[in-house]
Amino acid sequence: MNRPPSIAKSIPEGAPIGAVVAGPQSRPLLVLIVDDEPIARARIELLLKRDPQIHLIGACASVAECERLDPGTVPDLVFLDIRMPQRDGFDLLESLSARGMRPFVIFVTAHSEHAVDAYDAGAIDYLLKPFDDVRFDKALARAKAALERDRIRGDLRTSDALGLDTRLEPDRLVVTEGNRIMLIATGNIELIQVTGKHVKIFVRQHCYLTRQTLRSVEARLDKRRFVRVHRSTIVNVEQIVALHPLLHGDSEVVLKRGTRVTMSRRFRRRLQPFLEKSCGLGAPGNGCSSE
Numbered sequence: 001m002n003r004p005p006s007i008a009k010s011i012p013e014g015a016p017i018g019a020v021v022a023g024p025q026s027r028p029l030l031v032l033i034v035d036d037e038p039i040a041r042a043r044i045e046l047l048l049k050r051d052p053q054i055h056l057i058g059a060c061a062s063v064a065e066c067e068r069l070d071p072g073t074v075p076d077l078v079f080l081d082i083r084m085p086q087r088d089g090f091d092l093l094e095s096l097s098a099r100g101m102r103p104f105v106i107f108v109t110a111h112s113e114h115a116v117d118a119y120d121a122g123a124i125d126y127l128l129k130p131f132d133d134v135r136f137d138k139a140l141a142r143a144k145a146a147l148e149r150d151r152i153r154g155d156l157r158t159s160d161a162l163g164l165d166t167r168l169e170p171d172r173l174v175v176t177e178g179n180r181i182m183l184i185a186t187g188n189i190e191l192i193q194v195t196g197k198h199v200k201i202f203v204r205q206h207c208y209l210t211r212q213t214l215r216s217v218e219a220r221l222d223k224r225r226f227v228r229v230h231r232s233t234i235v236n237v238e239q240i241v242a243l244h245p246l247l248h249g250d251s252e253v254v255l256k257r258g259t260r261v262t263m264s265r266r267f268r269r270r271l272q273p274f275l276e277k278s279c280g281l282g283a284p285g286n287g288c289s290s291e
Contacts, residue, residue, distance in 0.1 A: 028053060028054070029053050029076050029077060030074070030075050030076045031048060031054050031056050031057065031075060031078070031079065032056075032057055032058050032066070032075040032078045032103070033045060033048075033056070033058065033059040033060065033079045034060045034061075034078060034079070034081060034084075034092060035059075035060075035061070035081040035084070035108060036061050036062060036081060036084040037081070040081070041059045044079050044108065044136075047133065047136050047137075048140075051140070057069070057073050057075055062084055062086065063086070063095065064087070066092060067095060071099065074103070075101070075103045076147060077105070077106065077143050078104070078105050078106070080093075080108065081107075081109055082109040083109065083110075089107065089109075090117070104122075104143050104146055105123050106123065106125045106126075106127060106139050106140075106143060107123050107125070107127065108127045109126075109127070109129065112128055112180075112181055113176070115174060115176055115181040124143045125139035125142050126174075127139055171186055172184065172185060173201070173220055173221065175201060176211070176212075177209060182210075184201060184203055187225075187236075188204055189201060189203055189226075189236050190204070190235070190236055190239045191233070191236070191239070191261065192233070192234040193233050194214050194232040197211060198211055199211075199212050199214055201217075214228075214232065214234065217234070218234055221234070225237060225238060227271050227274060228270060229261065229262075229263035229267050229271060230261065230262055230267060231267075233261050233262075233263075237274045239255045239256050239257075240253055240255060240256075240274075241254050241256055243275075246262065249268070250265055251263045
């Protein structure tokens, strides 16, 4: 199964779960269902019918059936199964992307092991079967919030000419811990470290243990907030309170909760821009020594 490139229009930043964004001027939300299970398709369709803003443009049992739909009708949102006969959900995303279609996607599947790939592909949410009405409503509300943010971003495109940065960075990190799918607010992450074949993600009083590579986790983080200070360690720069010089050009990084990690000399260059921005070129005596 091949993983497609990200096709999401944007990732909602700070959009609250359950926040429905829809105004009186909103046009219908064009929705497509793709699932090989008739009962699953029927249930999603029934749940969608409760929302007057939704216009269902199709309910397909396969990727091939979906591709036969009117190419002039472009969905805003797709409820998509992953495991289907012949071609899977990721294949459909590649097909849509090749035709210039970039809808938001909510994956609906009974298999949790594809969660990371799904979010890497730009999924708005990941519904594990069986799910209840409340969980479905939260996923739909999140998609509406993302669509509204995308509309706002489109309205602000002219700001590029003024040199304004309107990029929307993801504020949640998706990890799998055992059979659980965790959505972690990146602002709460203090430290990420490699331990053997696992990655530890330290969030306040909790440590999440996940079987991912540090590189894959790092790729999904906001580079304006997180920096690698060692080949096995990433820190949230907002958590740094002091640096202490060690031997051979290494440094000790002290975090707000007292955690201490080593920053190797080869990675110091990555942290320097944050020091210059926050500490005035690392002036001595302010806890940001640049020695």
